[in-house]
Amino acid sequence: MTPPILRRLAELRETTTPWIRAGARIGVVPTMGALHEGHMSLVDAAKAACDHVIVTIFVNPKQFNNPEDLANYPRTEEDDARKLARFGVDALWVPDGPQMYPEGFATNVSVAGLTDVMEGAHRPGHFDGVATVVAKLFTQTMASDAFFGEKDFQQLLVVRRMAADLDLPVKVHGCPTIRDIDGLALSSRNLLLSDRARTIAPRLQEEMQGIAEGLHTGKPLASLQTAAIARLEKAGFAAVDYLDLRRQSDLSLAEDLSVPVRLFAAAKLAGVRLIDNIAI
Numbered sequence: 001m002t003p004p005i006l007r008r009l010a011e012l013r014e015t016t017t018p019w020i021r022a023g024a025r026i027g028v029v030p031t032m033g034a035l036h037e038g039h040m041s042l043v044d045a046a047k048a049a050c051d052h053v054i055v056t057i058f059v060n061p062k063q064f065n066n067p068e069d070l071a072n073y074p075r076t077e078e079d080d081a082r083k084l085a086r087f088g089v090d091a092l093w094v095p096d097g098p099q100m101y102p103e104g105f106a107t108n109v110s111v112a113g114l115t116d117v118m119e120g121a122h123r124p125g126h127f128d129g130v131a132t133v134v135a136k137l138f139t140q141t142m143a144s145d146a147f148f149g150e151k152d153f154q155q156l157l158v159v160r161r162m163a164a165d166l167d168l169p170v171k172v173h174g175c176p177t178i179r180d181i182d183g184l185a186l187s188s189r190n191l192l193l194s195d196r197a198r199t200i201a202p203r204l205q206e207e208m209q210g211i212a213e214g215l216h217t218g219k220p221l222a223s224l225q226t227a228a229i230a231r232l233e234k235a236g237f238a239a240v241d242y243l244d245l246r247r248q249s250d251l252s253l254a255e256d257l258s259v260p261v262r263l264f265a266a267a268k269l270a271g272v273r274l275i276d277n278i279a280i
């Protein structure tokens with residue numbers, strides 16, 4: 001059965017109030033729609049940990065620094081509801097713009113430090129938009145647990161920091177990145193890739209794996225990065241925004257493998273910006 005679609009905050013509260021009174025665990029899976037298997041893995045994790053699961057769909061204008069990107073973002077609500085039918089999701093929370101940001105809305109949630117680098121540096125205001133909407137989604141749904149993909153690892157850390165700093169009683173779970181058979185990390189933005197770009201896109205992940213292998217055999221990071229960027233540009237990537245080795249804990253730059261690190265990448269291919277990261 002497709003989950004009931006709730007569009008007004010009053011309906012959402014009516015749904016969740018009895019659950020909260022009964023002491024139930026409520027899991028929330030925040031999304032911007034265009035659901036894929038990556039989202040479904042979050043729903044599976046939420047179903048396993050919680051008594052009730054709410055999936056949210058809201059294409060959040062505050063986190064888009066580029067109006068064209070916002071306009072092009074895929075919107076597939078009917079399909080999304082259909083895809084959720086077999087998962088036993090209890091509710092689909094789909095607020096519209098004025099429901100989320102009523103006239104006079106004036107609050108901004110901003111997380112310092114973690115947001116200075118990578119996506120924060122390349123997309124000014126992006127993480128303020130994410131932190132603001134996620135704080136609202138947590139309080140709207142009254143969730144006890146929230147599920148985010150490690151594909152957006154920086155976002156996961158920002159959301160954890162925000163929830164801890166604001167004393168929001170939500171446990172933030174990070175779930176592994178789900179990949180297509182050719183290694184491309186699943187993302188709603190993949191729908192925007194042309195057939196040709198789709199064949200090139202997995203190269204990003206292949207180059208990242210190559211750097212990981214090189215580091216494990218003691219090769220210097222800088223030369224691995226330079227060679228990988230040159231190959232990606234030759235393959236058709238227009239710009240590699242970053243290909244960084246960073247500490248998993250605080251996203252500061254790392255030089256070696258002496259602490260838990262991840263390799264992070266963002267690159268533009270045929271007008272679509274792809275991001276990925278792998279633990280090393």
Ligand code: PAF
Pocket residue numbers: 030031032058060063130133134152155
């Ligand atoms: O990862 C996303 O889809 C969005 O950034 C999120 C967490 C739903 C906030 O709008």
